[in-house]
Amino acid sequence: MGRRNAILAQSIFFSAAAILVLSTGALVLFIGSTGLRVFSFISPASFFFGRSWDQNTQDFGVLPLLFGSLATTLVTLIISAPLAIAVSIFMVEIAPRPIRRIMRTAVELFASLPSVIYGLLGLTLVVPWLREALHVGLGKGILAAAVVLVFMTQPTMVSIAEDALRSLPESLREGALAVGATRWQMIWRVLLPAARPGLLTAVILGMGRAIGETMAVQMVIGNITSRIPNNLVSGATTMPAAIVTQLPEATSPEHRAALIMVAFLLLVITLILIAGVRLATGGKSTKAATRRAVPAAQGGRAAAIAKLQGDKV
Amino acid sequence: MFKSLRIGFLGLVIMATLAACGSTGTTTTGTNATSSTSGSSATTPAATMAATMMPAATMSATMMPAATDATMSATAMGSTAMAGGAVSGKLTVAGSSALLPMMQEAAKEFQAKNSGAQITVTAGGSGAGRTQVCSGQIDIGDSDVKLSSDERTKLNCANAVETPVAIQAFAPVANKKGPGSVNSLTKDQLVKIFNGTTKNWKEVGGDDQPIVLVNRAKGSGTRSNMAKFLFAGDDKQFATGQSEEDNSETVRQTVSQAPGAISYLGFAYLTNPDIIAFSVDGVKADKADIQSGAWKIGGPGYAITKGPGSPLAQSFLQFVTSPDFQNSDAFGKLGFVPVK
Numbered sequence: 001m002g003r004r005n006a007i008l009a010q011s012i013f014f015s016a017a018a019i020l021v022l023s024t025g026a027l028v029l030f031i032g033s034t035g036l037r038v039f040s041f042i043s044p045a046s047f048f049f050g051r052s053w054d055q056n057t058q059d060f061g062v063l064p065l066l067f068g069s070l071a072t073t074l075v076t077l078i079i080s081a082p083l084a085i086a087v088s089i090f091m092v093e094i095a096p097r098p099i100r101r102i103m104r105t106a107v108e109l110f111a112s113l114p115s116v117i118y119g120l121l122g123l124t125l126v127v128p129w130l131r132e133a134l135h136v137g138l139g140k141g142i143l144a145a146a147v148v149l150v151f152m153t154q155p156t157m158v159s160i161a162e163d164a165l166r167s168l169p170e171s172l173r174e175g176a177l178a179v180g181a182t183r184w185q186m187i188w189r190v191l192l193p194a195a196r197p198g199l200l201t202a203v204i205l206g207m208g209r210a211i212g213e214t215m216a217v218q219m220v221i222g223n224i225t226s227r228i229p230n231n232l233v234s235g236a237t238t239m240p241a242a243i244v245t246q247l248p249e250a251t252s253p254e255h256r257a258a259l260i261m262v263a264f265l266l267l268v269i270t271l272i273l274i275a276g277v278r279l280a281t282g283g284k285s286t287k288a289a290t291r292r293a294v295p296a297a298q299g300g301r302a303a304a305i306a307k308l309q310g311d312k313v
Numbered sequence: 314m315f316k317s318l319r320i321g322f323l324g325l326v327i328m329a330t331l332a333a334c335g336s337t338g339t340t341t342t343g344t345n346a347t348s349s350t351s352g353s354s355a356t357t358p359a360a361t362m363a364a365t366m367m368p369a370a371t372m373s374a375t376m377m378p379a380a381t382d383a384t385m386s387a388t389a390m391g392s393t394a395m396a397g398g399a400v401s402g403k404l405t406v407a408g409s410s411a412l413l414p415m416m417q418e419a420a421k422e423f424q425a426k427n428s429g430a431q432i433t434v435t436a437g438g439s440g441a442g443r444t445q446v447c448s449g450q451i452d453i454g455d456s457d458v459k460l461s462s463d464e465r466t467k468l469n470c471a472n473a474v475e476t477p478v479a480i481q482a483f484a485p486v487a488n489k490k491g492p493g494s495v496n497s498l499t500k501d502q503l504v505k506i507f508n509g510t511t512k513n514w515k516e517v518g519g520d521d522q523p524i525v526l527v528n529r530a531k532g533s534g535t536r537s538n539m540a541k542f543l544f545a546g547d548d549k550q551f552a553t554g555q556s557e558e559d560n561s562e563t564v565r566q567t568v569s570q571a572p573g574a575i576s577y578l579g580f581a582y583l584t585n586p587d588i589i590a591f592s593v594d595g596v597k598a599d600k601a602d603i604q605s606g607a608w609k610i611g612g613p614g615y616a617i618t619k620g621p622g623s624p625l626a627q628s629f630l631q632f633v634t635s636p637d638f639q640n641s642d643a644f645g646k647l648g649f650v651p652v653k
Contacts (some may be wrong), residue, residue: 055531056549109573123563130572137525138571160626219563222556225541235556249440251464279432 029268035180035261041254047261051067053225053242055250061238061257064228068142068221069211069238069266071229074208075146076153081203083150084157088202092165093156093187101268104162111155119219122148126218136233140222143232147208148220164198165191198279208273212266214240237268335445347350368586373430401429402625408442408455409534410560412614414457414647415479419633422643428634432627438559439534444468447615452626457481457534475615478633480650482611483538484590484598486565490572493519500609504543506575509552514573526554527567527576534614535561539577542610559583577610580648603650613652 038047042060052063091100126147168191176186192199196304222235223245229236237245239262250256348446364602400618406416413436420432437445439456446454447470455478465471485503491514498506505511506524514522528551537548544550548595557565561582568574583590583598590598593610616633618626632638639651 123566131571137523137573138527138567140556140567154374218559223559224555224557226553235554245530245557246532249436249530251440251444251468251532253467 007270031260031264031267035257035264038254039263041257042156047258051228054276055246055252055255056264058252058254060254062262064225064264065237065239065242066211067228067303068241069269070234071232071236072142072145072149072221073207073210075142075232076149077207080150080153080157080206080210081145084154084202084206085161085199086166087158088161089187089191091162093183093191107155107158110151110157115152115213116219118148118152119216122216124222130233134233138222138235139233140220140235141231141233142221142229142236144220145217145236145238146232148214148216152213152216153189153206153209156209157202160205161195161199164195164202167198168194171183197281201277204273204280208270210271211238211269212240214244216245217241239263263275400427400625400628402431402623404430404432404453404623404625404629405451406432406434406453406616407437407445407451407457407615408453409439409457409614410436411439411457411481411534411581412455412479414581415614415649416633416646418643418647419629419638422631422638422641423629427628430629432629438532439537440532443470443617446470446619447473449563449619452618452623453630456615456617457612458537459615460617470619472620474618474620475635476618476630477580477613477652478616478630479614479639479644480611480652481538481614482598482603482608482648482650483577484534484566484580484583484610485539485575485577485593486583486588486590487575488525488568488570488572489587489589491519491522491524491574492517492589494589495519495591496589497595499594500543503591503593507539507543507552508550509554522573525571525574526552527558527564527571527574528554529561529564529577530557530559533559535577535579539609541612600645600648600650 022149038060042058047060047062049063051063052059052061053064087103091103095103122144126144127139129139130136130141130144130147164259172190172194173186176190181189217238220243221237221241223237223241224235225237225242225246243259243262243266246255247259250259348410366628390412394492397566416434420434424430424432439458442451443460443464444454444457445451447460447464447468456475459475460468460470460473465473485498485535493514495514497520502511502517506517507526509526511517512524514520514524531548536551537546540546540548540551558566558567558576561578564576564578565582565585565588566575568578569585578588580598580600580603593608596602596607596609598608604610616630618630621627622630634652636651644651
């Protein structure tokens, strides 16, 4: 009886795993094969290096979309990454317990807000604010999208970075303080280097969120696809925003295939990011990696302490 | 060794069964997802996202002709016309968001008269209406413009029948800051504003305020109607502008907020006190002028069927175009003008 249950359980788990793997494979295969069909309509060169995406002229150059995505993500990360790391240091090392609890609730709340709400806030607060502060025509553009995305990426980044910092062994802190390091030195020279893989994972996953965000971005970026953006405050677009805006109205097979190819490109970029996470964490999944990184860091503790001492002398 | 093999085999069997269930499941949900989500896409961004996030589901629906045929034959069988004019069966209608309120009203009244009929009306955009009716996902596609000859070939829709169901009107609108005291523009002035030649309101007699051009996304029916009026249908002449919005509500919001902004909207959206609607060549944007034909921006909206459509579809369209419905108060209140 027990043995039969075990077999049943095993086969259920095996099936579940296989379904997941197969459906992921099918997804990649399907989007890839449908998307690649675009190259029977237009040449790869005009797709990858075309500087305009305009269904009126049947130009489907991906550069305006790709550039928009990269620029938006980059601006977001420049603001968001240091902010998230600072917030998580504050939560782990500085904030007293009640404040920490309030902050964690706030972070969770941020994480559970639907992206349409972020988009609406962006449309009614960020866009008018940028318009008046910078005296630009409309205020929609890459900068507006990045400001919205900073708020959207915070929960992901803060919670992972906080986990990474919290899982560092107490002995690291004690060791550093024992040799006379100030709190700042302890954080800067011991904790941050030791938590590096976890922090990197936080940044990469935040980046994934930024690059894939669709609705909120689409509402504030202006959706101009026909040119490569040359500044941060006039209309632009990103890959997912272009897909969501244009797919419902895509009547020609060329246009449809080109949009699905963009989806495939987005999928590839996301897969690269995931590979990046694995690389950053040494081949283990996020949480296990942050935990595993600790012994290594502990190994380097002597060196860290030595460095601190050297610093003090 | 053998044991683990056997477990693996059992697992595979279970998996195959699940996968089989899964794939049939996908077909049906796929079809539903396409019609219902793309329907609400114009109004609820979340739904749009869901629709786009599920290209696989959408495609699987389009790529399974067998399944679609089955659905269609089911519809055809279900929609047997009964004696005495009462009809029953299911009908799906999707497309133009401008026509949506009118079609919803028509469906409501039609269902009240024919209790056996079940009509689902959603939006999704004129382009979606044309694509989906041609691929057989829906029974009637609403569109602000006719199918182009190119679309008829590419979408395999040579036998499409376009029934004009209402005359719609559109008007150029602007933020109150910028035009100053100007409330009427000539067609020539509008052409120059929308093709990007005129860049400041003072050039047309307004304040010294840069013009901020807000467009609808390409493929929008509202935009094509403006292009028809301004550029003889050549959409390429539209200047790129500051942004391209995918629905009228965002346009209204954006124009009402941003000083100097100009765009265009359907008549149903002109009620906002924060925006002004221009007279064109001295003709004011009001219902009397649309009815008399003096207002030039706009045209018929169409209900498209592949072939003549099912008996139920025919009977529904007969109702929509009937004088009873076209001259009803509900129809007029929505800002439409009868086709005849």
